[in-house]
Amino acid sequence: MTARKVLSIEKLTKKFNEFVAVDNVSFDVYEGEVLGIIGSNGSGKTTLFNMISGVLEPTSGSIFAEQQSRFSLFDFPSLLKTRFSKRVRWEDRTAVDIGGQSPHIVLNKFGIARTFQIVKPFKQVTTLENVTIPHIPQNFMAKPSTLKSRAIRSLLSVDLGEKQKYPAVILPHGDLKRLDFARAMATNPRLLLLDEPFGGLSSQDAFRVTQLIKNANKEYGVTIMIVEHKLKLLANLVTRIVVLDHGQVIAMGTPKEIAKNKDVIEAYLGVEADHIA
Amino acid sequence: MKLDWEYYWDEVKKRKFFIFGFFLVVLLPTMDTWIFLGPSVRTAQSVGIMPDSVTTSIIIQKAAILVIFAVSWDLLSGYSGQISFGHALFLGMGGYLAVMIREGLMIGDQEVFPGMEEQLVDIGGIYFDLSVIEAIILASALIAVFALVTGTIILRLKGPYFALVTLVLPLIAQILVTKIWGDFTGGDGGLQITSQLIQKPPGSTLEGLDLFKLQIEQMTTVILTFAIVCVAIMYLLARSRYGLVLKAIREDEQAASSSGINVSLYKVSVFVISSFFASVAGGLLAQVFGSSTSALFESERSFEIIIFSILGGIGTILGAIIGTFVLFFALSYYIKDGFVDLQTIEVLIFGLLLIIIIRYQPRGLINADPQLRNSLFFGVIFSFLMAFYDTGNMIIASTWNPAPILQKYLGQGERGFFGMDLFKVQGRMVLYFIVGTVIGYYGPELAQKIRLRLWGVWPSLGTFDPPK
Ligand SMILES: Nc1ncnc2c1ncn2[C@@H]1O[C@H](COP(=O)(O)OP(=O)(O)O)[C@@H](O)[C@H]1O
Numbered sequence: 001m002t003a004r005k006v007l008s009i010e011k012l013t014k015k016f017n018e019f020v021a022v023d024n025v026s027f028d029v030y031e032g033e034v035l036g037i038i039g040s041n042g043s044g045k046t047t048l049f050n051m052i053s054g055v056l057e058p059t060s061g062s063i064f065a066e067q068q069s070r071f072s073l074f075d076f077p078s079l080l081k082t083r084f085s086k087r088v089r090w091e092d093r094t095a096v097d098i099g100g101q102s103p104h105i106v107l108n109k110f111g112i113a114r115t116f117q118i119v120k121p122f123k124q125v126t127t128l129e130n131v132t133i134p135h136i137p138q139n140f141m142a143k144p145s146t147l148k149s150r151a152i153r154s155l156l157s158v159d160l161g162e163k164q165k166y167p168a169v170i171l172p173h174g175d176l177k178r179l180d181f182a183r184a185m186a187t188n189p190r191l192l193l194l195d196e197p198f199g200g201l202s203s204q205d206a207f208r209v210t211q212l213i214k215n216a217n218k219e220y221g222v223t224i225m226i227v228e229h230k231l232k233l234l235a236n237l238v239t240r241i242v243v244l245d246h247g248q249v250i251a252m253g254t255p256k257e258i259a260k261n262k263d264v265i266e267a268y269l270g271v272e273a274d275h276i277a
Numbered sequence: 278m279k280l281d282w283e284y285y286w287d288e289v290k291k292r293k294f295f296i297f298g299f300f301l302v303v304l305l306p307t308m309d310t311w312i313f314l315g316p317s318v319r320t321a322q323s324v325g326i327m328p329d330s331v332t333t334s335i336i337i338q339k340a341a342i343l344v345i346f347a348v349s350w351d352l353l354s355g356y357s358g359q360i361s362f363g364h365a366l367f368l369g370m371g372g373y374l375a376v377m378i379r380e381g382l383m384i385g386d387q388e389v390f391p392g393m394e395e396q397l398v399d400i401g402g403i404y405f406d407l408s409v410i411e412a413i414i415l416a417s418a419l420i421a422v423f424a425l426v427t428g429t430i431i432l433r434l435k436g437p438y439f440a441l442v443t444l445v446l447p448l449i450a451q452i453l454v455t456k457i458w459g460d461f462t463g464g465d466g467g468l469q470i471t472s473q474l475i476q477k478p479p480g481s482t483l484e485g486l487d488l489f490k491l492q493i494e495q496m497t498t499v500i501l502t503f504a505i506v507c508v509a510i511m512y513l514l515a516r517s518r519y520g521l522v523l524k525a526i527r528e529d530e531q532a533a534s535s536s537g538i539n540v541s542l543y544k545v546s547v548f549v550i551s552s553f554f555a556s557v558a559g560g561l562l563a564q565v566f567g568s569s570t571s572a573l574f575e576s577e578r579s580f581e582i583i584i585f586s587i588l589g590g591i592g593t594i595l596g597a598i599i600g601t602f603v604l605f606f607a608l609s610y611y612i613k614d615g616f617v618d619l620q621t622i623e624v625l626i627f628g629l630l631l632i633i634i635i636r637y638q639p640r641g642l643i644n645a646d647p648q649l650r651n652s653l654f655f656g657v658i659f660s661f662l663m664a665f666y667d668t669g670n671m672i673i674a675s676t677w678n679p680a681p682i683l684q685k686y687l688g689q690g691e692r693g694f695f696g697m698d699l700f701k702v703q704g705r706m707v708l709y710f711i712v713g714t715v716i717g718y719y720g721p722e723l724a725q726k727i728r729l730r731l732w733g734v735w736p737s738l739g740t741f742d743p744p745k
């Protein structure tokens with residue numbers, strides 16, 4: 001069986017003035033896999049996600065993804081942009097360069113959702129409304145009861161059902177992380193980018209998130225990319241790891257291979273590698 | 278669409294005292310001909326506690342128009358978080374354009390636009406010129422198109438820059454209409470309205486004051502109808518999923534965008550909707566004033582409704598309605614009539630109130646804690662009772678008049694304290710209101726404390742056991 005590509009990054013570079021945050025990065029993501037991206041703080045992982053999800057425009061290079069649904073009239077500027085963006089053939093399919101598209105286009109038309117390293121809940125609205133919002137673009141004309149039941153299902157899936165009437169601002173960090181996950185999953189993505197989903201979580205909360213990620217991958221067939229700087233948490237979750245250092249890819253492979261890789265140990269893993277090997 | 282009546286009823290029940298106070302202040306003066314309430318209302322009016330019904334009608338007209346305006350601001354700034362400091366731009370444009378469309382446009386001797394034909398209709402005994410209303414709606418639609426174009430450009434500005442641009446635009450407009458386009462905007466004098474919205478019924482024998490009263494009443498009905506329709510549309514929009522998306526944009530643009538929301542589309546759309554209703558308010562205001570002048574563009578107009586909405590509760594629609602009605606009413610009758618010499622007192626009082634509210638009740642009166650809400654209600658009741666007592670029109674004659682004492686300490690003559698008309702009934706109402714609110718707020722606590730202190734003292738005397 002040959003794996004199908006869902007995302008292909010080619011020579012992607014991001015410069016902030018003179019500083020190169022992401023440097024000539026290339027790799028592919030295949031359908032159904034869980035890809036880990038590790039690297040020390042400041043190695044450009046979040047910047048990479050920001051470029052894929054449309055928050056930042058790449059300085060150069062391309063991000064290819066396959067279009068899932070058609071543009072509408074309201075997407076006029078983006079429609080124009082895709083007309084002129086690069087295209088590649090993936091066997092029988094065509095992929096478009098999504099670099100520089102706005103986040104809602106990347107999400108709605110290319111099925112790529114993300115979570116945030118620093119959670120961004122809609123603070124002054126209730127938890128239920130928080131997960132209703134991402135359902136709205138795809139169900140704008142749906143009946144209120146349909147929308148509500150979908151939102152409740154999203155909330156129940158992350159064990160926040162009994163807190164549906166709380167404003168998000170009063171939830172503890174662990175709940176907010178799961179709420180953010182539910183928000184991203186509510187958009188029904190094909191590819192999900194998780195930026196440090198375990199950041200600041202207790203081991204118990206981290207375990208719950210691990211289950212959620214596994215479930216999303218197995219049950220819903222979502223392809224997942226996880227950014228994390230603790231290799232330990234990724235070891236039994238991911239199929240493949242990309243290691244970033246100073247914006248460059250220094251290694252790629254299975255968790256076992258990465259743990260043994262000399263460059264990686266030298267650049268970043270240090271003692272931690274022992275836990276896996 | 279299915280409405281959640283239970284929810285609305287809950288909202289009303291939670292604020293029952295507040296709404297009753299609103300009713301007392303705003304609507305009671307118009308009920309002077311009712312069978313049950315009439316006599317008491319007339320008594321209150323005769324001593325100056327309440328304005329007479331014509332004054333009330335005029336205040337209600339203006340307040341209702343300001344409510345449309347305030348709610349349109351709240352939809353834009355309170356919901357989507359795009360703070361506009363110059364919403365009067367649309368108020369003024371609406372005013373001018375509606376008059377131009379209705380009356381026609383002449384530049385020098387050349388006719389650019391002929392104006393609209395008179396179209397008299399009779400609905401439920403109200404005899405009015407439909408073309409005026411058509412002109413207002415047409416003008417607002419044109420301004421909405423203008424807002425679509427400007428919004429697409431200026432809503433790209435992030436953070437304070439959008440607010441800054443909105444601050445500047447009405448100033449530019451003001452200069453344009455008074456100085457540069459004076460030929461067809463009437464310069465400083467503005468555009469006069471020649472065709473009245475409300476007309477004299479054909480067979481009517483009413484003359485003079487009676488006719489004036491009837492027309493004022495009918496005008497109030499028309500404007501209130503407008504206000505109810507406009508506000509209902511905006512309220513339903515705000516409570517729908519559209520409003521929820523706007524809130525998401527206000528809370529976090531990046532997260533909204535990453536939830537699949539086309540942020541710029543929503544921002545522009547709410548800008549267009551908001552400008553439409555603000556222009557409707559402008560067109561109506563021109564009708565009430567009898568002309569469109571550059572005063573419509575004044576920043577005071579913009580700030581007034583911002584203060585009303587914030588005091589009432591920003592981002593709630595309901596807050597903008599209650600805040601505008603109650604405060605505008607208090608401002609127009611009790612404060613301005615009570616303290617005539619201080620033209621700027623409203624700025625002073627509202628400035629202070631705003632600071633207090635933002636510091637202690639940032640979610641506004643509508644969401645204030647129940648203690649404050651109830652004490653405001655108590656203040657209203659207290660001030661009415663005290664004023665009745667004071668002016669000697671209750672069963673108990675006035676036995677205590679603070680006027681001489683206050684005169685002694687605050688200055689000679691009728692006007693003491695900084696030239697305020699403290700001893701006019703309206704002025705005293707305000708003071709009693711403040712006193713009543715303070716009593717309502719601290720009174721129960723104070724009483725409790727005193728009681729505790731007494732219980733504390735008496736047992737030590739060994740003569741009394743407090744009840745368990
Ligand atoms: N908007 C920005 N402007 C300037 N520099 C930035 C910006 N965003 C990130 N950087 C820099 O890029 C580097 C990579 O950041 P980031 O991608 O957040 O790292 P990571 O997520 O791997 O910890 C950091 O040195 C950071 O300071």
Ligand SMILES: [Mg+2]
Nearest residue numbers: 045046047117
């Ligand atoms: Mg990061």
